[in-house]
Amino acid sequence: MKYDFVIVGSGLFGSTFAYAMRQAGKRCLIIDKRAHAGGNVWCQEVNGIQVHQYGAHIFHTSDLSIWQFVNQFVQMKPFVHSPKAKYFDTLYALPFNMNTFEQMWGVTTAEEARLKLDIETAPYKKQKPINLEQQALQLVGPELYETLIKHYTEKQWGKPCSELPAFLITRIPIRLTYNNNYFADLYQGIPVGGYNPLINGLTAGIDIELNIDFLTDREYWNKQAMHIVYTGPIDAFFNYCFGKLEYRSLRFEHRLLEGVSNFQQHAVVNYTSNDVPYTRIIEHKHFDFKSTPDTVITYEFPQAYNESVEPYYPVNDVANNARYRQYRDMVKKDSRLIVGGRLADYQYYDMHQVIASALHKAQKHLQNET
Ligand SMILES: Cc1cc2nc3c(=O)[nH]c(=O)nc-3n(C[C@H](O)[C@H](O)[C@H](O)COP(=O)(O)OP(=O)(O)OC[C@H]3O[C@@H](n4cnc5c(N)ncnc54)[C@H](O)[C@@H]3O)c2cc1C
Structure with missing residues (x-):
């Protein structure tokens, strides 16, 4: 066999796993059905803008080893993720913090904000929440729920909040300080030149073949290596033998606005009212603090998943998780197979978690070999 590993998927999981194996002297081939490497972190330069x-990707972690790992391939520009929420014509600060409470209720001290939150949530505290709406009302009360949670969440998941499971928002970060930093992590940034240099660094010296769907000729690819590392949807790998897993999808609409140097004065604006069908508009140049005559914006439209669109978010309810575990048990029975990443593990991962998981799985595999 020409390779030790055929790695299906060139996203952060596949690329990091390939890097770790190459460092250990293994021969890897990465295949991907898309026309580019990098999976969902792939960037394209348009009029000087990455x-x-x-969708917007902000790198954040509290794990120094992962931060250093990424920084060896690409320089990180400091960036503090502090999205705004637009409810009809009003802009609010996120995550929920003193800026939000002052805008909404005119309160300026932590004591006043706490008292107002207690008054708002008191009527909903008595019963155990059985859906997302009840959970949200119990955590923040009706005004914040209506303005910043309800319509955004309903657009995101395509269902009324009263029909969504409570676990989706078991916690809502509430800060009684004037701090708009969305993440509480130690390290946060945007790679200079986008994420492609990171993927190029991880995959340097590794064979990559694009526009190839592993599932259409798996017999051929199985013969190319001792091990298959699969990062696509796990239900598809097993021909949906236990039924289909549910996902939520997104549609991205990119627009180059020539001659518009500053469209929304912010990198990420969430649309929390139901007068528009999209959930976010991203203005990419503001990640880079770029001064250019034009701008590029991206609308994010949540949409139902079917096999002709990309699966983005797993729907981790009880039924889907039980089905996923049946697939996971099948993986355990196949010693040639390694799976990982957001689709094969059927789990929402941030980038640092995917990298950590790939390094861990590679390490474990090498240890088992010796
Ligand atoms: C809208 C959005 C915004 C996000 N924002 C952030 C953020 O701000 N910060 C953060 O840390 N994380 C963010 N994430 C999460 C981040 O995108 C993921 O953690 C990471 O990209 C997952 O990497 P992966 O390798 O698991 O999957 P992917 O990047 O999806 O890679 C999987 C690859 O496998 C390929 N593939 C699948 N099936 C086959 C097949 N049969 N044959 C060949 N190839 C196949 C796909 O084409 C794809 O290239 C965001 C995710 C989304 C959807």
């Missing part, structure tokens, strides 16, 4: 083609 455009995150699959």
